[in-house]
Amino acid sequence: MDYDIFHLGDVRLQSGVTLPHAFIAYKTYGTLNAAKDNVIIFPTSFGDQHYQNEWLIGEDKALNPNQYFIIIPNMLGNGLSSSPSNTASPYDQSHFPHVTIYDNVAVQHRLITERFGIKKIALATGWSMGAIQAFHWAASYPDMVERLAPFAGTAKTWPHNIVLIEGIRAALQADVAWNNGQYTAPPEVGLRTLGRVYASWGFSQPFYREECYKALGYETLSEFISGFWEESFVPSDANDLLAMMWTWQHADISQNDRYKGDFETALRSIQARTVVMPVRTDLYFTPEDSEYETKHIPNATFKPIESIWGHLAGFGLNPVDTAFIDNTLKELLGRN
The missing domain is CATH 3.40.50.1820 (Alpha/Beta hydrolase fold, catalytic domain)
Structure with missing residues (x-):
């Protein structure tokens, strides 16, 4: 530790x-x-x-x-x-x-x-x-x-920021495995979906247009979305993320x-x-x-x-x- x-x-x-x-x-x-x-x-x-x-x-x-x-x-x-x-x-x-x-x-x-x-x-x-x-x-x-x-x-x-949080929360909670927060196994589909929703917010339009993700080691947009965004959230506990979303919102x-x-x-x-x-x-x-x-x-x-x-x-x-x-x-x- x-x-x-x-x-x-x-x-x-x-x-x-x-x-x-x-x-x-x-x-x-x-x-x-x-x-x-x-x-x-x-x-x-x-x-x-x-x-x-x-x-x-x-x-x-x-x-x-x-x-x-x-x-x-x-x-x-x-x-x-x-x-x-x-x-x-x-x-x-x-x-x-x-x-x-x-x-x-x-x-x-x-x-x-x-x-x-x-x-x-x-x-x-x-x-x-x-x-x-x-x-x-x-x-x-x-x-x-x-x-x-x-x-x-x-x-x-601010309000537009709240819209982002509403979207990523909904993506996570839509996974049936989330089970109203009482899951016994991680809701991995929801965590991966959260990452895909977040992908359109975290970087700018010109970042994607100019393929800046290649500087991070990803050759294609698809690889970047799955390898960077999905994998960023899969290790996280869903209820921990939701608790932090409430704090943020x-x-x-x-x-x-x-x-x-x-x-x-x-x-x-x-x-x-x-x-x-x-x-x-x-x-x-x-x-x-x-x-x-x-x-x-x-x-x-x-x-x-x-x-x-x-x-x-x-x-x-x-x-x-x-x-x-x-x-x-x-x-x-x-x-x-």
Whole structure:
């Protein structure tokens, strides 16, 4: 096991349900300094676990473990932290309670304060749902987060993004083997269908037109859809994916007692020096939504990733996009 577990005890969720014996899985890179102010928090995204964030960590990268103490907390529902697949009855499988982004960030806050005594975060960053969590960190704990750099993600899930989630959820639940979440064997047809539906959203139209998938080792479009997209989801637990979809669909940094649904006030509360990096061709975390949000964050710069790799320009697949993200983070961290 290449990660640690922080036991949370019984956690009362935003829904009012208490999740018993909850825990969060996390991995750290580097060493916490004496001042405890060299901290970078880098949450995971939909369907991902900590190792899928490691492409942005390295001695030559902005997230340099020789300089920073980098914490990757695994999202609730991702199969490593408390999830439908690893929680005992009565909250196992499809009975797992609804978890919000607020809940995720609240337990992450417990992790870094209770286990490590951290009071300052040098940078909150993340991709996709990880970006949503980074936004939530900066809005929920504005005095704590010094810099914010979300990429390919927004501060809430906008309506067109919800349409995507409805489609991939329906694809998975249409498999008879899903059995209302009480399956005894994985609903593989549903998982593969989910991948095929997602294939039209994750990359842009010019990505497909220019056959950029060949750079990933696939000779034909058919091979790419089956080999990349289907196989991405087949190893996942279906109820874990559905739990994360619910979290994603209901994401909004203002849906809590602090902001009471006032989204623009939540954005204005962010004190961190901020760089927002949407992908110009992202089909569901759109640059238009990000530009609107950036205008309401006091000390924020809008810096789109000019890429045809769509949403997955933020996933470390294309070296040019990776360099853009890394260089932007280096610039942000280099400021005094």
